[in-house]
Structures are given as structure tokens and as C-alpha cells.
Amino acid sequence: DAGVIQSPRHEVTEMGQEVTLRCKPISGHDYLFWYRQTMMRGLELLIYFNNNVPIDDSGMPEDRFSAKMPNASFSTLKIQPSEPRDSAVYFCASMRGAYNEQFFGPGTRLTVL
Amino acid sequence: AQSVSQHNHHVILSEAASLELGCNYSYGGTVNLFWYVQYPGQHLQLLLKYFSGDPLVKGIKGFEAEFIKSKFSFNLRKPSVQWSDTAEYFCAVNPINQGGKLIFGQGTELSVKP
Numbered sequence: 767d768a769g770v771i772q773s774p775r776h777e778v779t780e781m782g783q784e785v786t787l788r789c790k791p792i793s794g795h796d797y798l799f800w801y802r803q804t805m806m807r808g809l810e811l812l813i814y815f816n817n818n819v820p821i822d823d824s825g826m827p828e829d830r831f832s833a834k835m836p837n838a839s840f841s842t843l844k845i846q847p848s849e850p851r852d853s854a855v856y857f858c859a860s861m862r863g864a865y866n867e868q869f870f871g872p873g874t875r876l877t878v879l
Numbered sequence: 880a881q882s883v884s885q886h887n888h889h890v891i892l893s894e895a896a897s898l899e900l901g902c903n904y905s906y907g908g909t910v911n912l913f914w915y916v917q918y919p920g921q922h923l924q925l926l927l928k929y930f931s932g933d934p935l936v937k938g939i940k941g942f943e944a945e946f947i948k949s950k951f952s953f954n955l956r957k958p959s960v961q962w963s964d965t966a967e968y969f970c971a972v973n974p975i976n977q978g979g980k981l982i983f984g985q986g987t988e989l990s991v992k993p
Contacts, residue, residue: 797979809969809983821978857922864979865911865930870923 791860902970
């Protein structure tokens with residue numbers, strides 16, 4: 767299995783631009799998580815899905831952030847408009863079953879200038 | 880609020896020294912517990928996990944952790960560290976009434992001097 771795939775690996779954009787991060791979970795996994803990692807705040811859960819349905823989005827910082835999971839093999843995290851404080855590494859993780867190990871992707875390093 | 884505390888932000892050891900990283904959580908119900916490791920420039924990988932049973936769990940690369948329910952702790956240990964253990968270590972808690980949600984500690988950066 768290829769593991770969790772994220773794209774792009776690096777993204778540099780200017781403030782105000784729309785950013786879309788993509789994630790392909792491991793086949794057969796029914797949970798998908800989006801995390802953000804920063805030096806100041808550590809690893810934060812933004813949102814997670816079960817069977818493509820958003821379950822908990824309480825970690826989404828504000829309305830500029832949105833996430834979708836149109837099918838079991840694809841999810842996006844969108845930031846519109848982006849701001850410099852959104853600069854972070856964004857990780858996607860997937861899991862089979864509710865109480866199990868989460869498998870993390872390599873992350874997308876986002877820099878907003 | 881539920882939280883996970885890792886007491887050491889940065890630990891520096893020489894090779895062959897013993898390691899113990901502290902982790903405490905604040906949640907009164909049943910939890911699953913994890914330690915993840917992030918090597919420089921890489922993604923998080925599972926070191927070990929505790930769901931139930933023997934509170935002393937063994938993971939990969941010689942790591943082990945002990946769950947002490949009365950202390951709400953899940954400390955990570957390794958008898959003899961190697962330079963290749965240089966990484967950031969994260970403790971994480973999954974309250975079982977919250978689906979798969981993981982609450983992470985702030986992480987402990989471990990630097991091992993050769």
C-alpha cells in the first residue's frame with residue numbers, strides 16, 4: 767500500500783490567494799483526519815470524517831477554512847483567503863475503524879507570504 | 880477541557896543513556912493511549928499503543944510505555960538511546976466516547992549526542 771498521499775508537498779502563496787490541499791487515504795480506511803502543526807500550537811485536529819461525513823469540525827479555525835470528502839478516496843482542505851498566520855504543516859491521516867492507529871501522510875508545508 | 884501534557888519540551892542525552900518522557904492527560908473516562916514519533920523532515924509514525932490489558936506495552940525500536948491509571952500517566956521509556964532516536968515524540972489520547980479523535984501533547988524534542 768502506498769500509504770496516505772498528500773499533495774502538494776510544499777506550497778508557497780501570497781496572502782489573499784486560495785489554497786487547496788489534497789489527501790488520498792489508505793484504501794479501506796473509513797476515517798480521515800486533517801491536522802495542522804505549528805511551533806506555537808503543536809498538532810491540532812482541524813476536522814475529521816467518518817465514511818465521508820464530517821463528524822467534528824470544532825478545530826477549524828474560522829470560516830476561511832473548509833474541508834470536503836466527496837468520496838472514500840479523496841479529501842480536500844481549502845483556505846480562502848489565505849493569511850500569513852495559516853503558514854504551517856498540514857497533515858492528513860486515515861484510520862480503519864474507530865479505535866485504532868492513525869496513519870499519517872507526509873504533510874503539506876504551506877507558506878503564506 | 881481535555882488536555883495532554885508532556886512535561887519536557889527538549890531533552891538532550893548522550894548515546895546509551897536511559898530515556899523517560901512524561902505524559903499526563905486530563906480525562907476521567909476510558910481512553911486509548913499512543914506515542915508517535917516524528918523523525919526530522921518526516922511524518923508521524925506510531926511507536927506504541929495501549930488499549931487494554933497489560934499496562935506495560937512494548938513498541939518498536941526498543942521503546943516501551945507504562946500506563947498508570949491512578950496517575951493519568953503514560954510515560955515512554957527506553958533503556959539505552961541511540962543517535963538515530965533523535966526526533967520529536969508525541970503522546971496522544973483517544974477518549975473512547977469521541978470516535979477516533981486524538982488529542983496530542985505539545986511534543987518533546989529529543990536530541991541524542993553521538
